[in-house]
């Protein structure tokens with residue numbers, strides 16, 4: 016960070032104000048502000064800088080952190096948990112791992128509180144701290160509370176800090192928001208527990224994602240309810256005392272798309288976190304889903320931006336519209352763009368850039384960018400992408416319903432157990448693989464779709480020697496694969512594949528589709544490698 020953060024609490028009482036006349040603003044911005052799998056956003060402001068974290072589940076590094084000056088244009092800063100010793104994701108189930116984080120800043124320190132769900136090592140809630148949001152972040156301070164998730168922090172006046180989170184009260188999806196004081200020096204929970212809220216609707220399910228703010232005379236509790244799919248909603252309650260009792264807003268839910276049907280380009284909106292700008296405006300970041308092909312969504316839950324105003328000491332989200340639209344009027348902040356990310360990674364740097372992710376915690380370095388300069392070298396190792404392991408996979412998010420991705424690589428399989436190529440996946444059981452392997456001593460290109468844990472071979476073509484180029488072009492649920500070898504023109508492999516195995520609705524869980532480069536020796540030791548020269552991804556919308 017270039018400048019020292021001013022000593023400013025994100026939750027400091029601000030004067031509730033109506034955002035200024037919207038007609039004066041001619042610019043527009045596009046939602047989502049973070050396309051592709053970026054659920055459960057949480058935001059804080061330090062002076063003119065905004066920092067945003069999102070969930071990452073079984074992917075490593077954990078908790079991407081983005082930086083913006085105008086709330087619309089974001090650049091990746093890195094990840095909160097980027098050291099294997101900080102993040103034990105070994106053996107974690109798909110859509111286990113890191114759930115919804117919260118980021119706050121007070122007195123020069125950034126705090127992220129989060130939950131590691133169903134870990135095979137330490138699990139439950141933890142806090143990490145940093146003085147620079149780009150890192151390094153501390154080792155986790157484990158708070159326990161393994162039944163609770165979606166933790167948040169309120170730093171109140173007088174130096175007190177309040178941990179709040181969600182926990183189940185039964186096995187039917189009923190939950191409660193509870194609160195306990197956090198000793199911000201020892202980072203331990205202290206004092207009595209208080210139950211604050213169980214949701215606004217009669218018999219509400221999944222009251223979760225709580226965030227407390229002190230605004231004006233009230234403590235405002237913003238929660239999600241209805242579950243993170245089509246019935247998702249934002250509801251609010253307020254109290255003059257942090258420990259309650261909380262009264263619900265009679266106008267709840269204050270935001271939902273549950274009544275808009277499949278025709279709306281954005282569904283499942285909820286899980287909001289609020290921020291006040293330096294100019295006194297208020298905005299919410301929240302998650303939503305852009306369906307592609309009915310209710311199917313392969314991109315997972317993405318991060319959206321919506322305006323907030325205060326009326327009668329209650330927040331109004333998306334005033335005048337009541338819904339989040341794909342195009343909006345931006346905050347009254349000077350536009351601040353960042354250099355565009357290159358569509359093609361030529362692997363010229365010594366480290367992988369922040370767009371690249373690995374599955375679970377890497378305990379050995381299976382990727383290398385220096386042994387063969389300008390190439391990503393993947394070592395063939397026994398784990399495969401069909402196991403709860405850390406396979407030799409380097410992947411990025413699918414962030415557009417329409418996209419094309421290309422890669423070129425050198426790979427000579429030494430046995431029919433060895434393969435390398437392109438993989439698109441939701442999880443260990445739902446994926447599409449286009450890989451070079453050996454059959455009867457000859458090199459072949461094979462296209463496989465995996466649904467509910469069962470592989471189906473869709474196509475296979477003999478492959479001449481030499482460098483292989485692979486491409487996938489997707490349009491909603493249609494994924495077409497092509498390949499080329501030296502002297503051979505591009506040709507399709509198989510028919511277009513139904514990609515619905517890459518949707519959350521079919522695969523289940525909380526993540527969005529990833530695609531990337533993969534190599535395995537399938538259970539046997541090997542010293543073979545696959546060298547990827549470049550990887551290009553372009554949205555086609």
Ligand code: 6LW
Pocket residue numbers: 054055070114115164165221223224239242243286525
């Ligand atoms: C998140 C919670 C949720 O913790 O999904 O259904 C979880 N509810 O808010 C994972 O994003």
